[in-house]
Amino acid sequence: MRTVLDKLYFFSGALSGLCIVAICAVILARVVGRWFSIEIPSSDDFAGFLLAAASFLGLAYTFRSGDHIRVNLFISRLPASLNRWIERFILIIGSILIIYLTWQIALLALESHEYNDLSSGYIPVPLWIVQLPLAIGMVTFSIAILDQIFCHLFFGQMLPKSEEEALADSQQIDITTPDSLNTERQ
């Protein structure tokens, strides 16, 4: 179960990465096309849709890596047991909020489907198709936060630290020995 979930987050994050690559490709095609006076139709719309998909598909992966910014300046100074209870508290509020927002984003896509809304660009695209990745991203995000609550309650797993926090906890470099530069560069 653990590996299935982790794969789900990574897979969704990897899709988000592919969307970023695709944005880059669409925009390059647009500029190169312009040099040869070829207009790539609706390229800015498509870049926007891909951006929306990229932003939401990666949410769960980002959450599990601890990269969504939070201020843990105050609570990290508290005694460990109190800190644990506060983390549980914010996780529960957070999950209620995220599940509610997931519902709203899904509703957005459903309504676009119901009213057959089309995008307003040169090539009209049914909006529900490009809004679907947002809903999928939010559903994965909800799963990730519920997963986190479960691990927190039953296995005492604390919230992960972000890369920057990890950087701040990184090893002290040895600057006392004269040849430290050489060891550093190896």
Added chain:
Amino acid sequence: MNEMMIGFILLCILFALLASGFWVAFTLIAVSIAGMVLIGNDNFGLLFGTSTWASVSDWSLAALPLFIWMGEILFRSNLSKDLFKGLTPWLSRVPGKLLHVNILSCGIFAAVSGSSAATAATIGKMTLPELKRQGYDDKMAIATLAGSGTLGLLIPPSIILIVYGVAAEVSIGRLFMAGALPGIMLVILFMGYTAFWSYRHANKTPQTEKIYTWPEKFSSLLRLIPIGTLIFFIIGSIYAGLTTPTEAAAFGVVGSLILAATSRSLSISTFIDSLMGAVKTSCMIIFILVGAAFLTMAMGFIGIPRMLAENIALLELSPYMLLFILTIMFIILGCFLDGISVVVLTTSIVLPMVMEAGIDPLWFGIYIVLVVEMSQITPPVGFNLFVIQSLTGRNILFVAKAALPFFFLLLAAVLIVTIFPQIVTWLPHTMSRG
């Protein structure tokens, strides 16, 4: 219930949630929902959907993940080493020598990598041991590292300026140009101070170990040409109106991939790492922007920004007085919040008031980034300080005290751009389009 009362309740909720470690993006959304409930508007779910879709499907925001990815690629290349080796021969005769290498390589590395904490860590790991070995003053080595890590926030391409541009609806291209001259001015201020300090404390800076010959200098220049070309191309093409910032970002990604490939630091694993790093950072920032867009909408419904603007108009403050008060407020806020959160809270709540007072939103963007830079090197929150603290094993107060002169230099920069706003506005006004 009047707006003042609602505003006060929301402010309490905001700080309570933030202080208990609630995610910033979630906090912005929760506060917006609370505000909508307080004014009895029960349409917030639908409004969240539409405001979110409008804010994330905007293609000008696509510059954000692309510039972040470019930075992640360069961060994993040999750029830091190239900067160090390329700059050292050229600065060996300036008073302060290697300290300037610290400033310039941090400035350039931070500009392209977009993270000042990562910059301080990467450059610091390389320069700190060398500075120590040659006998430079500890305090100054730490101070230049902490101070110049913040330069990347202002020098284009800057992630935080994209965030401001999107949230405040100001052209990103113009913001980049507006940041260029103040960025150069800051570099001059930092280097000037360092040269002056080294001149006064000649006993604390070691004698030049090595005299570099001209051929050596030119061969070292070769290391700087690729990155120099990349930055020049990005800024130049935006300035000349050849590309939009988003298009320049796509070329930046291609350029940095070529740069990494030619320096043999590109492999499949670094490629994937850089892409997944970009996913994490851009998802985090864009979700904050989603929260900010919703907060701006909710605030508009409640009428708090309008109320603030009207009250400020009644007080008849001069713009200078208003800026003075805002600066103090931002410095305090910046002690607890990261830069991006400070920027989005500002654009949602105080921007209408600032525009009411006749302040140019383009100029205000540069002003707020300068203030955010100051908060990066003030305790208790300031990732630069934490990173340097762990690198050197010095206590955080020592690091903060060492960085204090650079805090005042940033304050001086705020003062200079307030008195001479042309430093900010001149370059964007000469742009061909944008």
